[in-house]
Amino acid sequence: MRSIWRSLDPALARDIALVLVADTLVGVSFGAIAVGAGLPFWLPMLLSVVVFAGAAQFIFVGLVASGGNPVAAVLAGLLVNARHLPFGFAVADTLGTGWRRLVGAHLMIDESVAFALAQPGQEQRRRAYWVTGVGLFVCWNVGVLAGAVAGTAITDTNALGLDAAFPAVLFALVLPSLRDRHARRAALVGAAIALATTPLLPAGLPVLLALAGVAVAEISRRGSAQAQESS
Amino acid sequence: MSVSATSLLxxxxxxxxxxxxxxxxxxxxxxxxxxxxxVERLMVTATVVLLAALVASAAFIEGHAFAGWARPAGVLVGAALAIRKAPFVVVVLAAAATAALLRLAGVP
Structure with a gap:
């Protein structure tokens, strides 16, 4: 792992480090909120190790803390995490083989996928994926532990604007892929579908429905290919 | 182990x-x-679309409702800087600072 850190481009290492700091603070708030809501000390830490996905963890804790049915909390969390299925097919090649593939799969989160996607070559993608994944796993769990122990030191990360930092991070990482006109159309349609359906559907589903946007990219690609042929 | 602990474990x-x-x-x-x-290209496009949809939802939505103006304003500032090829650090800090300052000024 140390050799991967060393071989990482310094600018990329700095970018990843910034995201690690921001997500550590969100982890602190998650630990504090879960314990503050009266849930046992070990629950946020267990979730952070075995689930390791912020949005699903917040939803799970929010539902069980408000007296919701644990089965419903599991289903809500699974729905939010279903996006990892298509992610898995996209990053499969960057994980390696054997045990690396099994461990690497657990490190699959929005940030590691987005950092990998933003790299130009296969080898850089692999490094970016692993450094982000391992770094976030460590930082997220340390943050959650600190929050669960220290309690209410940081519960409102919104006051720090961290809720605006997360989408900005993803946008900056996805931006190079949006230079492709067809991908840009697909992304716009997908984002519009997700926003339009959010008030009506359970969390997680709108983002999955956004995948319909992929069809737009294909149609648009085929259209421009035909136009080229006929001209 | 108590029943309630098992029911969460x-x-x-x-x-x-x-x-x-x-x-x-x-x-x-x-x-x-x-x-x-x-199909390889489709997988990459699917990832781009999923991440873009996450950006949009995370920028505008809290639970099932509008998140308030401070957050999308921060994301917009960050996105504009990213499009103008500002360094990643500037993008992230500007997005967070914009949202934080707007909230400090009373914008929800």
Whole structure:
């Protein structure tokens, strides 16, 4: 792992480090909120190790803390995490083989996928994926532990604007892929579908429905290919 | 172990296992067949679309409702800087600072 850190481009290492700091603070708030809501000390830490996905963890804790049915909390969390299925097919090649593939799969989160996607070559993608994944796993769990122990030191990360930092991070990482006109159309349609359906559907589903946007990219690609042929 | 602890332990483990299931299917199936260039491209487009949809939802939505103006304003500032090729650090800090300052000024 140390050799991967060393071989990482310094600018990329700095970018990843910034995201690690921001997500550590969100982890602190998650630990504090879960314990503050009266849930046992070990629950946020267990979730952070075995689930390791912020949005699903917040939803799970929010539902069980408000007296919701644990089965419903599991289903809500699974729905939010279903996006990892298509992610898995996209990053499969960057994980390696054997045990690396099994461990690497657990490190699959929005940030590691987005950092990998933003790299130009296969080898850089692999490094970016692993450094982000391992770094976030460590930082997220340390943050959650600190929050669960220290309690209410940081519960409102919104006051720090961290809720605006997360989408900005993803946008900056996805931006190079949006230079492709067809991908840009697909992304716009997908984002519009997700926003339009959010008030009506359970969390997680709108983002999955956004995948319909992929069809737009294909149609648009085929259209421009035909136009080229006929001209 | 008390009943209430078990009633939380098992759901937490099930959620973890299910999530790992989602994560591991793609990597495990990958060797079984080679994908055509077109399907490879579809996978990348699908990831771009998912991340873009996450950006939009995370920027505007809290739960099922509008998140207030401070957050999308911060994201917009960050996005504009990213499009103008500002360094990543500037993008992230500007997005956070804009949202934080707007909230300090009373914008929800």
């Amino acid at each position: 098992v759901p937490a483990l099930v959620l973890g296992l299910g999530t790992y299931g989602f994560r591991v299917v793609g990597p495990l199936l990958r060797d079984r067949f080679t994908l055509s260039e077109r």
